[in-house]
Amino acid sequence: MPIRNIAVGRPEETYHPDALKAALAEFFSTLIFVFAGEGSGMAFNKLTDNGSTTPAGLVAAALAHGFGLFVAVSVGANISGGHVNPAVTFGAFVGGNITLLRGILYWIAQLLGSTVACLLLKFGTGGLTTSAFSLSSGVSVWNAFVLEIVMTFGLVYTVYATAIDPKKGNIGILAPIAIGFIVGANILAGGAFDGASMNPAVSFGPALVSWSWDNHWVYWAGPLIGGGLAGLIYEVFFIGHSSHEPLPTADY
Template identity: 80%
Template sequence: MPIYRIAIGTPREASHPDALRAALAEFFSMLIFVFAGEGSGMAFNKLTNNGPSTPSGLVAAALAHAFALFVAVSVGANISGGHVNPAVTFGAFIGGNITLLRGILYWIAQLLGSIVACLLLKFATGGLETSAFALSTNVSVWNALVFEIVMTFGLVYTVYATAVDPKKGNVGIIAPLAIGFIVGANILVGGAFDGGSMNPAVSFGPAVVSWSWSHHWVYWVGPLIGAAIAALIYDNIFIGENTHEQLPTTDY
């Protein structure tokens, strides 16, 4: 891809009101998403005793994450673009749709939002554990890495097709719904193997609060690789030179 599409940004961007508002929107969207997604697993576990590891628990987790992400993307879309995922932000950066410095702001806000959501869950539930993502029995780190790459590829490809592509037309209206659906569907596939993260921030918050870091790198490396592949393929093949929307140059 042409190198000029990737932009670092300027130091002033870190303090620009629009960038700060966008980062704040990412913080609240991530808090909403993680509180509902992680909280649903905790609630199901309390009601059914180890319920999240059952088929019904997996379906409940998929639905909760799909619904919550639909809302989280929708409420942030007009302010920050509704990334709600460091992997989506990284994919947007690879495609030249966000500067590096603005992306770092998003990452900080997303990670903090996940941590705060988990802390609130732990407090509100009287100290129940916010379970960190973990590999299932007989699932190796390489198996999990492939799962995370493929699932995140599908997610970021969907983001590009429904929200980033300038030719999206009316499809952009259903972007939050499509993004929520692909995450819910992927959890039904990968949830039984590695939890179906697709989102480094979603894995990071519970890991910090529970201080459990076993194989945590998988939940960063896999999603970032999958996001980069999706961005490169969609941007180069389906958007191309003639229809690519350049980054705004007057904001900062």
Template identity: 80%
Template sequence: MAFNKLTDNGSTTPAGLVAASLAHALALFVAVSVGANISGGHVNPAVTFGAFVGGHITLIRSLLYWVAQLLGSVVACLLLRLATAGLETSAFSLSSGVGAGNALVFEIVMTFGLVYTVYATALDPKKGNIGIIAPIAIGFIVGANILAGGAFDGASMNPAVSFGPAVVSWTWDNHWVYWVGPFVGAAIAAVVYEVFFINPSTHEQLPISADY
């Protein structure tokens, strides 16, 4: 929205994509950090789903988190519309020449990278001191993924991020991609990390405050 304001709704440029990736990386770093000791700082239904698949969070808590995440996104978009004097919070969309199948693969791969990073730096019982850098590592992988996929489908990786703008603008074209892709990618990452890197015989249920 800031880019659109500065460029009078001009086309996205490489510099604009870099600015967006940095903004997302830094904001997510802070969001995860400030929420880590309270709720685990998920802020993403796909991350919550990945933690659920790996047995780190209960189904009931997952459902509550999803409701909170979606409501937070909608409220944020409404506040943005109010604060910017009615500027549109555009829904995520596919770029020209990018099909739903292409975007689905992108979202699966990018979310796999995100949730794998969450597991490696935050959920793995063997993480040790590496857990200290979990929030910034998570922010960095999201920023990197936006640089890679932003020009193709917006690089959501987060159903809540896509849901709020879709509700406020009431635009639902290909919206399913931004749910199916992240959830599939998160599930694959959770299964891969649990099966290959966390020993089931020594794995202990982590408290929710330790999710990350």
């Protein structure tokens, strides 16, 4: 059972070279992803006069985030596992596939990567505002909360099935594509309602740089609950009762 595999980790893990390299990889992967995703929205707004809220803007956001995440996961997979998302890291922790201390390192790196990406965008665009996630008209915080749980559940479930499950076999090669696709699909499904974050780091950077924190808790609580549930359910029902050896923490 995953509860037996959950570990805090040793203090020296926080400064072990491998852990620091993994955190650095998460920093750069998250920076690449947020720069592409957030930047596409800013560019679309500039070209179409706030057109990111139109159907064409939603499709553009889905494509940019899907492509960006595919690359971000790919470049980090062999070093850190390519989490690029605190909710994915939390799901991996709940399933006993990463220690708490290593997970905290990943979180810090992911939040810094997102913040630096938004600062670079603001500077590179001549001071344009990075758009913080917000709720659409008629959408309550509880509507958004449920949406974020469901969408992030689908994302982290996909991560487990294609990247963490030791039985994944050759399908592991397709993990970055599958992860990028589910994020793009979820943006098409939920982007018109709450922006479809599924990633606290993606929400944190723009909110910090623009200093806009309206309903920000939704974009933390929803993804963490959804990611945690996906990690727990997949580990218990599909990995925990398997005869295969569990994936070593160092490998993800």
